Amino acid sequence: MKRFVGMWLVIGAVLVGMVLLFQGFYLLAGLGAVVAARLGAPPFYGSAIANTITLMAVLLMTVAALLTVAERKWSAAMQDRIGANRIRVFGTALGGVPYLLADALKMLTKEATYPAARSRLLFELAPVMAFAPTFALFAVVPVGPELEVFGQKVALVVANPDVGLLWIFALAGLSVYGTTLAGWASNNRAGLLGGVRAASQMISYEVSLGMSLVGVMLAYRTINLSDMVLLQGNAVLGPVPALGVLLQPLGFLVFFTSSFAETKRAPFDLPEGESEIVGYFVEYSGMKFGMMFLAEFMEVVILAGVVTAVFLGGWHPVIFEGWLRANLPPMLFAGVCAASFLVKVILLCWLQLIIRWLLPRFRFDQIQALCWKMLLPGALLNLFVTGAAVLLDPSLQLLAWIGVAEIVAIFGVTAAAARTPEASQHGHDQGHAAHAAGH
Amino acid sequence: MAYQIENQPADVRESLYFPEIFRAIGIVVRTFWRNAFFSRDANPDVISRDLSHSRVTTIQYPEEKMAYAPGYRGLHRLVPRADGSPRCVACYMCATACPAQCIYIEAGEVEGDPIEKVPTRFVIDELRCVVCGFCVEACPKDAIRMDTGEHPPPTYDRVGQIYDEKRLLRGPPVSYDYDPWLRRSAQIPDAAMKKMRDLARPFAKDAKDEFSQTPGFSVRTLASEAKGRAEGGKQ
Numbered sequence: 001m002k003r004f005v006g007m008w009l010v011i012g013a014v015l016v017g018m019v020l021l022f023q024g025f026y027l028l029a030g031l032g033a034v035v036a037a038r039l040g041a042p043p044f045y046g047s048a049i050a051n052t053i054t055l056m057a058v059l060l061m062t063v064a065a066l067l068t069v070a071e072r073k074w075s076a077a078m079q080d081r082i083g084a085n086r087i088r089v090f091g092t093a094l095g096g097v098p099y100l101l102a103d104a105l106k107m108l109t110k111e112a113t114y115p116a117a118r119s120r121l122l123f124e125l126a127p128v129m130a131f132a133p134t135f136a137l138f139a140v141v142p143v144g145p146e147l148e149v150f151g152q153k154v155a156l157v158v159a160n161p162d163v164g165l166l167w168i169f170a171l172a173g174l175s176v177y178g179t180t181l182a183g184w185a186s187n188n189r190a191g192l193l194g195g196v197r198a199a200s201q202m203i204s205y206e207v208s209l210g211m212s213l214v215g216v217m218l219a220y221r222t223i224n225l226s227d228m229v230l231l232q233g234n235a236v237l238g239p240v241p242a243l244g245v246l247l248q249p250l251g252f253l254v255f256f257t258s259s260f261a262e263t264k265r266a267p268f269d270l271p272e273g274e275s276e277i278v279g280y281f282v283e284y285s286g287m288k289f290g291m292m293f294l295a296e297f298m299e300v301v302i303l304a305g306v307v308t309a310v311f312l313g314g315w316h317p318v319i320f321e322g323w324l325r326a327n328l329p330p331m332l333f334a335g336v337c338a339a340s341f342l343v344k345v346i347l348l349c350w351l352q353l354i355i356r357w358l359l360p361r362f363r364f365d366q367i368q369a370l371c372w373k374m375l376l377p378g379a380l381l382n383l384f385v386t387g388a389a390v391l392l393d394p395s396l397q398l399l400a401w402i403g404v405a406e407i408v409a410i411f412g413v414t415a416a417a418a419r420t421p422e423a424s425q426h427g428h429d430q431g432h433a434a435h436a437a438g439h
Numbered sequence: 440m441a442y443q444i445e446n447q448p449a450d451v452r453e454s455l456y457f458p459e460i461f462r463a464i465g466i467v468v469r470t471f472w473r474n475a476f477f478s479r480d481a482n483p484d485v486i487s488r489d490l491s492h493s494r495v496t497t498i499q500y501p502e503e504k505m506a507y508a509p510g511y512r513g514l515h516r517l518v519p520r521a522d523g524s525p526r527c528v529a530c531y532m533c534a535t536a537c538p539a540q541c542i543y544i545e546a547g548e549v550e551g552d553p554i555e556k557v558p559t560r561f562v563i564d565e566l567r568c569v570v571c572g573f574c575v576e577a578c579p580k581d582a583i584r585m586d587t588g589e590h591p592p593p594t595y596d597r598v599g600q601i602y603d604e605k606r607l608l609r610g611p612p613v614s615y616d617y618d619p620w621l622r623r624s625a626q627i628p629d630a631a632m633k634k635m636r637d638l639a640r641p642f643a644k645d646a647k648d649e650f651s652q653t654p655g656f657s658v659r660t661l662a663s664e665a666k667g668r669a670e671g672g673k674q
């Protein structure tokens with residue numbers, strides 16, 4: 001009971017902390033804009049620099065680093081274990097967070113070994129190529145709404161290019177280079193195998209990743225992520241807002257699955273395959289390995305961010321939004337919006353970790369079959385249906401009803417368990433006994 | 440627990456793959472929330488833990504220890520009498536029975552007692568011990584037991600694993616009504632004591648025991664041979 005209350009207190013404190021933190025971010029962005037305006041540059045430059053520091057260097061890195069701890073503790077909770085708790089600060093394990101420091105220290109002080117026959121330049125380049133595109137991917141994800149701070153309009157987004165989604169495709173495609181180069185440059189057959197697997201898997205899933213988002217582009221008629229998030233606040237079915245997941249449940253499913261494959265984590269972790277080939281980073285040690293490791297977790301956070309922005313309404317708090325907008329001061333409301341974005345991201349990361357610990361690894365042919373035989377046809381079907389629905393009814397109501405029908409169908413199929421485990425086991429035992437009696 | 444796995448081909452719904460995954464996610468999420476939000480029952484007896492909230496079955500080992508079964512052979516102890524002296528009478532039975540030869544005993548006399556022996560040294564090398572429990576079975580006085588329920592704790596050097604009588608003598612004292620030292624309360628006169636001591640000498644000067652008279656077998660010869668071997672080995 002003490003733990004129950006304590007957990008809710010911690011969650012509440014974290015939520016309040018998030019709101020305060022994002023208000024601070026807004027102030028910094030406004031300050032940057034003011035400084036840039038003083039210097040005669042467009043104010044957007046200043047807020048972009050402030051946002052790069054606050055959102056990418058602080059927020060993204062912190063969440064990704066905390067995710068390494070969360071992976072230990074959350075997987076432990078899923079498997080009836082306790083998880084990392086031996087580092088104690090003043091008698092408490094602090095939820096395993098001190099392990100973050102321990103891991104970082106270990107990575108940084110570890111000896112860096114090099115294979116003698118490596119391809120020198122590419123070997124050094126590969127971790128950067130894995131890290132940088134992933135990192136830059138976050139630039140277009142809108143974290144918070146636009147707000148007037150110190151007389152300047154700022155938003156919690158680093159860059160707001162009109163090519164938003166295309167930027168995501170381009171950089172997600174670039175991150176293949178990191179893994180493939182790492183595998184090839186380390187001149188190790190296991191590493192090369194991992195790199196080749198990574199290349200084929202990521203390139204395959206890139207197709208369904210792109211196709212699943214075309215439906216969203218059709219529905220919202222834009223590929224600018226900030227506009228897309230704004231449009232998701234409009235009501236479509238009575239008070240229900242036009243969330244991406246409502247309009248495009250199938251697209252959401254396909255995109256989420258494909259983004260899973262892009263992160264190269266279980267059940268799609270064939271490029272790593274700890275039990276057979278260690279993977280494309282087999283020859284990397286120390287912080288070079290750490291960068292690849294961190295890049296993987298950053299991919300988890302960023303893809304959760306993209307899914308949130310495209311399908312889950314981005315920074316819209318969704319529930320009580322009208323009331324909050326009317327009753328809170330704009331600064332606080334913006335903070336609540338950004339915090340609700342972060343909450344959605346963390347929940348999605350949590351879901352990804354659950355799936356990562358739930359499912360066993362696919363065989364390679366199963367990975368390709370899932371991509372080309374299920375996800376791609378599903379995405380294409382979704383594309384045609386969406387196109388037709390948008391043509392027939394530009395107000396998106398028809399599309400929303402189709403989405404509702406899809407969600408109901410998915411839930412129905414899931415709930416309709418064809419055979420319960422107990423009954424089938426009983427039947428089997430009987431059959432077994434009869435079989436034995438026959439002998 | 441073994442259970443039968445049903446080997447039927449997947450039906451349409453199962454081969455859709457996603458619905459079954461959704462169901463599995465539901466199961467895992469439920470387990471997650473139970474374990475994350477409710478504290479663990481820390482009962483070291485895992486079987487009887489209350490799993491209605493948290494299902495964590497971990498035992499935090501060095502802090503929490505599972506109770507061993509009653510027959511568990513743990514670290515040895517020398518059983519004390521009620522007055523704190525060891526029950527051991529230095530009969531060498533355990534040292535003789537020990538297949539690993541890890542027990543070393545030096546016998547000594549009890550001050551003022553003509554009969555009784557005590558171990559002045561009683562050393563067990565826990566690194567050589569094979570934990571067979573033969574010493575416990577061999578002991579006629581119930582003086583050595585393995586009922587501590589502990590492992591030999593780890594040490595940084597081998598010396599730490601050699602347990603002498605001071606470390607071994609611990610635990611609850613044991614007493615039986617028929618223990619001879621409890622019944623022997625009368626003081627023995629000095630003359631009787633001297634006579635008993637003379638008789639109690641292991642070998643008389645002119646040996647008349649049956650073994651010494653058997654041709655080709657003499658305890659004294661064997662002993663002197665062994666002594667010679669030992670000294671020869673030293674040189």
